[in-house]
Amino acid sequence: MIIIGELINASRKAIKAAIEARDAAAIQKVAKDQADAGADYIDVNAGIFVGREPEYLKWLVETVQQVTDKPCAIDSPDPEAIQAAMTVHQGTPMINSISLEKDRYEKLMPIIAGTDMKVIALCMSDAGMPQTVDDRMKIADELVNGLLKNNVSIENIFVDPLVQPVSVDNTFGMEFVNTIETVINTFAGIHTACGLSNISYGLPARKFMNQTFMVMAIAKGLDGAIMNPLDQKMMAHILAAEALAGRDNFCMAYLKAYRAGMFES
Amino acid sequence: MSIQDIFNAVLAFDAETAKAKTQEELDAGTDVETILNDGLIGAMDEVGERFSAGDLFVPEMLVAAQAMKAGLEILKPHLASGQSRSKGTVVIGTVKGDLHDIGKNLVAMMMEGAGFDVVDVGVDIDSESFVKTAAEKDADVIALSALLTTTMPAMEATVKAVKEAGMTVKTIIGGAPVTQAFSDQIGADGYSADAPGAVKLIKEIIA
Numbered sequence: 001m002i003i004i005g006e007l008i009n010a011s012r013k014a015i016k017a018a019i020e021a022r023d024a025a026a027i028q029k030v031a032k033d034q035a036d037a038g039a040d041y042i043d044v045n046a047g048i049f050v051g052r053e054p055e056y057l058k059w060l061v062e063t064v065q066q067v068t069d070k071p072c073a074i075d076s077p078d079p080e081a082i083q084a085a086m087t088v089h090q091g092t093p094m095i096n097s098i099s100l101e102k103d104r105y106e107k108l109m110p111i112i113a114g115t116d117m118k119v120i121a122l123c124m125s126d127a128g129m130p131q132t133v134d135d136r137m138k139i140a141d142e143l144v145n146g147l148l149k150n151n152v153s154i155e156n157i158f159v160d161p162l163v164q165p166v167s168v169d170n171t172f173g174m175e176f177v178n179t180i181e182t183v184i185n186t187f188a189g190i191h192t193a194c195g196l197s198n199i200s201y202g203l204p205a206r207k208f209m210n211q212t213f214m215v216m217a218i219a220k221g222l223d224g225a226i227m228n229p230l231d232q233k234m235m236a237h238i239l240a241a242e243a244l245a246g247r248d249n250f251c252m253a254y255l256k257a258y259r260a261g262m263f264e265s
Numbered sequence: 266m267s268i269q270d271i272f273n274a275v276l277a278f279d280a281e282t283a284k285a286k287t288q289e290e291l292d293a294g295t296d297v298e299t300i301l302n303d304g305l306i307g308a309m310d311e312v313g314e315r316f317s318a319g320d321l322f323v324p325e326m327l328v329a330a331q332a333m334k335a336g337l338e339i340l341k342p343h344l345a346s347g348q349s350r351s352k353g354t355v356v357i358g359t360v361k362g363d364l365h366d367i368g369k370n371l372v373a374m375m376m377e378g379a380g381f382d383v384v385d386v387g388v389d390i391d392s393e394s395f396v397k398t399a400a401e402k403d404a405d406v407i408a409l410s411a412l413l414t415t416t417m418p419a420m421e422a423t424v425k426a427v428k429e430a431g432m433t434v435k436t437i438i439g440g441a442p443v444t445q446a447f448s449d450q451i452g453a454d455g456y457s458a459d460a461p462g463a464v465k466l467i468k469e470i471i472a
Contacts, residue, residue: 011414011442047414048442077415101364128364128388167323168367201367202323 001238002158002224004073004094005031005039006195008060010048019046019056024063031064037229041094041118042068044085045075054084061085061093073120073226079107086111094118096226097160098147100125100139105146113150120193120226121147122160123179129164131172136161136179137186144187158193158224159183166209167202173213181220193224210234215241223247236262268295271304271336276311278328280335287336297343301380305336309378313461323371326460330374351382353405353471356398356434358386360419365412368440368460372408375460376467392419392426399427399434405471408463409453411440421451428452435470439463 007030010016018026031042042064046056053076061072065088073094074085082095097120098108112119123130123139130136140159147157161179164172176199180192196217200209211234214225218241227234239262243254257263268290274282283305290300312329315321321329355376359369366388373385384402386394399407407427409420420443424436435454438447448456454470457463 050418103362124364126364126389129366165323165367168327168370204319204322 001218001222001242002040002191002193003038003229004041004043004096004193004224004226005034005037005229006043006226007034007228007230008043008064009045009075010056011045016048019049019060022059024066027060027063028067031070032067034229035068035070037232038235039070039229041073042070043073043075043096043226046081047076053078053081057081057085058088062088065090073118077104077108079111082108082111092116092118094120094158096120097122098143099123100143102126105143109146109150112147112152115152116156117152118156118158119147119152120158120160123162130162131164131169132175133178133182136175137182140179140183141186144190154187154189155191157187158191159187160194161192163194163196163198165201165203166199173199173216177217177220177222180217180222184221191224192222193226194222195226197227207231207233211237214238218242218245218247221245232262268300268304271300272308272311275305275308275329275332275336278325278332280332283332283336284339287339291339291343297340301337301340301344305333305340306378306380309333309375310464312378313375313464317459317461326371326375330378333378352380353467354382354384354402355406355408355467356384356386356395356402356404357408357410358390358395359388359410359412360416360423361389361391362419363411363413363416364388365410365440368412369408369410371460372410372439372463375464376408379464379468381464381467392423395423396426396430396432399432400430404434406435406437406467408467409436409438411438411443414442417442417447420447420453424451424453435467437463437466437470 044060046053049056071091071093073096074082075096076082099122121143123136125139161176163176166173196213197210199213200206215237239254239257242248243251248254270286274286316326357373373383377383386398395407411417411420420438427436437455438453439457445456455466457466
């Protein structure tokens with residue numbers, strides 16, 4: 001599982017305060033904790049700072065990479081902010097995210113085209129939120145082919161089929177996981193990723209729902225997650241699900257995690 | 266047999282019973298407005314209270330609204346004859362650049378359940394369209410939704426456009442990144458954190 005640590009997001013109060021105070025130590029602790037917990041990418045988001053996003057995003061990337069070798073997932077729809085962040089980024093970043101929304105697509109494609117960057121391709125278009133597998137595959141098809149035409153290689157693309165809450169429509173869980181399966185079967189070598197906590201919106205005991213949904217999505221082939229890597233229970237569910245899905249050779253990762261105490265409590 | 270049975274049926278998420286009990290009350294000659302306000306709308310008010318308190322959840326709110334609507338269908342033919350039952354008109358939509366509709370739909374549903382006329386203009390709606398629709402429908406309130414931090418400025422633009430058009434219609438805002446402070450900052454007439462709260466809010470500001 002490719003884990004994109006989601007905690008450095010300015011819509012979280014503590015992060016907003018740390019950015020405003022230019023408190024590098026606070027940001028670096030969150031970055032390092034996530035990297036130590038198994039994050040492959042450290043997401044950085046300064047979206048709430050209208051007008052100052054480029055400056056803050058750049059500072060976040062610099063600050064994070066002072067304490068970890070992990071690449072960042074640059075989380076913005078604004079080409080200016082992404083480019084500012086890229087001037088200081090070391091290694092190959094991930095762009096979170098392009099979509100089929102016309103404005104976003106046209107602004108981000110020139111930045112991504114012909115590069116080796118990873119990119120999350122969100123199944124959303126100007127026609128609204130997709131509901132079914134077919135809705136999502138229509139968007140995925142255009143997005144993926146658009147990226148391929150622009151010389152982005154398939155193994156750098158992470159399709160996010162877009163999680164919608166099962167509390168408002170009981171088909172939303174299966175339509176999502178079935179899209180994961182269809183994407184993988186349609187585009188050989190592609191990845192999938194998502195932030196899945198939206199599945200439990202409107203319901204109690206959300207963590208329990210989120211963990212169960214993660215397991216279901218992994219069973220269908222999900223191999224990327226935008227999540228909190230410090231959530232040990234979720235990490236334990238991922239390890240077990242990957243072993244069960246046959247993606248953990250001789251259950252080595254599972255056993256290693258067991259010896260590290262991941263399954264206690 | 267009483268209006269309380271209708272109220273209870275909605276709170277039990279039981280559309281069939283809500284319908285049957287509404288019919289019984291009608292047949293018994295109970296005043297239509299009383300059935301509507303004390304039975305069906307009263308029940309949705311209670312659903313809203315329980316939701317805001319964390320005792321009911323989104324799916325239950327949806328099913329309760331279905332039960333309420335089932336009862337309302339029975340009443341509709343009897344409401345048409347010149348009785349002004351609407352408590353006001355709300356134009357609701359998600360602002361320009363934002364396609365999220367779930368929160369907006371929940372708010373629209375609860376406002377309908379409270380007896381307001383709701384004009385849902387959809388998602389990705391620019392200021393001009395909000396202003397135009399509100400004028401056409403002689404709306405009392407424009408309700409704006411946004412889920413993205415990046416589309417919050419579109420709320421500000423819409424609130425400003427309403428003021429510049431010299432309209433008296435009130436503006437309210439909501440959505441995950443929105444706060445009371447933001448509402449104050451952009452000069453909206455109110456903010457609510459959830460759907461039942463939005464109903465209470467519009468009752469207050471257009472009273």
